[in-house]
Amino acid sequence: KQEVTQIPAALSVPEGENLVLNCSFTDSAIYNLQWFRQDPGKGLTSLLLIQSSQREQTSGRLNASLDKSSGRSTLYIAASQPGDSATYLCAVRGGANNLFFGTGTRLTVIP
């Protein structure tokens, strides 16, 4: 069964810093990997989706990479802002089209 791990569980950074969130998964047979953002009491918002054949995706200040063979993905956030404070989740889609989530990294950007 696919296991998805996100480290660290929580992270605090001063505004303006660049930061990297990590995601690892145990089974490399995936269709795609998706990064989400969750605000307290809210649903999930999709940030980036990387297909298994891709190495990275970019959207604004966000860049996600995927190394399928080593079972790793990173989410890079440039020039962090207080509005980036949220929990970030990664999820991998397996061969049966089911989706496995990590437990998330809670990010706090301090003004």
Added chain:
Amino acid sequence: EAQVTQNPRYLITVTGKKLTVTCSQNMNHEYMSWYRQDPGLGLRQIYYSMNVEVTDKGDVPEGYKVSRKEKRNFPLILESPSPNQTSLYFCASSQRRTSGAAETQYFGPGTRLLVL
């Protein structure tokens, strides 16, 4: 506006009293799924549906039922709720690629359920 809606948003019930949480999407998506989110365990998939009349078990299907009679709706049914089903529930939908893989997931706002 493209969205996934869930009702109710909050629900308090008692053990054994059947309940249904509705989910509807207006994006003509083929793929829909239900998740529960619990502290320390993250989101876990309950059931998913690749298309009308096609449903499959996810990671934690015990105690739940689903149906997919129409493309836009995917209700979650708890026939006899128990306290361990107290959780935050999310419905999601996505388009499917020709390869069959589901694309970007769009999530509903969540339903917070408390079973006494």
